[in-house]
Amino acid sequence: MVEAYGVEKGPEKKSNKGFFSLVIILLLLASSTWGLALNANWRQVLYAPFKEASLPSPVETDKEASLPSPVEIEEEAFLPSPIEIEEVYKSPDELTITYFDVGQGLAHLIQIPSGKVIIYDAGEGTDPDHKYTKYRNAGAKAILPVLRGEHIKKIDVIVGSHPHSDHLGGFLFILSSDEFEVGEILDPGMVHSTPTYNAFLELIEKKEMPYRIVRDGDILDWGSDVFVQVLSPPKGELWDHANENSVTIKLVYGKTSFLFTGDIEKRAINRLIDVYGPQIKADVVQVPHHGSNTSNDRDFIGLVGAAHAVTSGTGGEPFGHPTPETCRRWREVGAQMHQTHLDGNITIMSDGKNISVRTMR
Ligand SMILES: [Zn+2]
Numbered sequence: 001m002v003e004a005y006g007v008e009k010g011p012e013k014k015s016n017k018g019f020f021s022l023v024i025i026l027l028l029l030a031s032s033t034w035g036l037a038l039n040a041n042w043r044q045v046l047y048a049p050f051k052e053a054s055l056p057s058p059v060e061t062d063k064e065a066s067l068p069s070p071v072e073i074e075e076e077a078f079l080p081s082p083i084e085i086e087e088v089y090k091s092p093d094e095l096t097i098t099y100f101d102v103g104q105g106l107a108h109l110i111q112i113p114s115g116k117v118i119i120y121d122a123g124e125g126t127d128p129d130h131k132y133t134k135y136r137n138a139g140a141k142a143i144l145p146v147l148r149g150e151h152i153k154k155i156d157v158i159v160g161s162h163p164h165s166d167h168l169g170g171f172l173f174i175l176s177s178d179e180f181e182v183g184e185i186l187d188p189g190m191v192h193s194t195p196t197y198n199a200f201l202e203l204i205e206k207k208e209m210p211y212r213i214v215r216d217g218d219i220l221d222w223g224s225d226v227f228v229q230v231l232s233p234p235k236g237e238l239w240d241h242a243n244e245n246s247v248t249i250k251l252v253y254g255k256t257s258f259l260f261t262g263d264i265e266k267r268a269i270n271r272l273i274d275v276y277g278p279q280i281k282a283d284v285v286q287v288p289h290h291g292s293n294t295s296n297d298r299d300f301i302g303l304v305g306a307a308h309a310v311t312s313g314t315g316g317e318p319f320g321h322p323t324p325e326t327c328r329r330w331r332e333v334g335a336q337m338h339q340t341h342l343d344g345n346i347t348i349m350s351d352g353k354n355i356s357v358r359t360m361r
Contacts, residue, residue, distance in 0.1 A: 093351075
């Protein structure tokens, strides 16, 4: 039946086509005869639009004032439904940094007002290189709920300060998850063969993620509204001890500045003092090495002179970090102490002039 229907309808269409073709030919003949009768100027007017249409110059395109601007087109064409609006990540109005409570470890979410999202360290993983069993799986337990709450789908930059599992372990979960797109991964490029670091590098390779080694002097593009510079480790030879090679970053937003230090210890700190001196001054500091005494000497504290000092540790087992002595030294220079083991997640915001602090507890 279907075949018969097709056969019957076929000739009717053909005859229609033939009729229309004849009309078009007649019209073309008439118009060309008319065209020949016109003088040269008229022909130019008639054919000029066809010539221009094939290759419009950028200036002519700009002159079309009646066209809506690209922004207007986008808003009209891609206006999301209310449900989609909920799912689209909106950058915060202020620079927002979350210092996660990950027990013995370190993890930060940095949200730049112009939109970029950075995670600097991600706490301990499920299978720590050292068995601090109490603080496992920071990626899923501490970071994931905040990423979901903030509707973050893309992490522009991941910074692994140094190859220890209490800093990198949580990244294994985040990098394994298909929930997040990752822009690039930065670390100091230290050869280190612990299971966590090997797994970290294997994931990067397997998922073909852009990986970059960053060192002193490198300027990081985290958006035009912030200035971000790596201060340590040095470009040349690294230290033997992984902690010392932590990627140390100064982030400036307006008149406010933030220092991320990972687990730097005495040698890296002395070099920072020698090379940068008062330039390491910052309003907010991630207290080095979870607040150990040796990483927080008075020369360093005096130069940084932070108004807000944030520690990430347990205050007790296994290392007693942050130490009461470290907290005392920071308070001596006028710093307000914020401690993840007491405050829970700590969120510090800056509008470029003023800094505000919000804590979970
Ligand atoms: Zn550490």
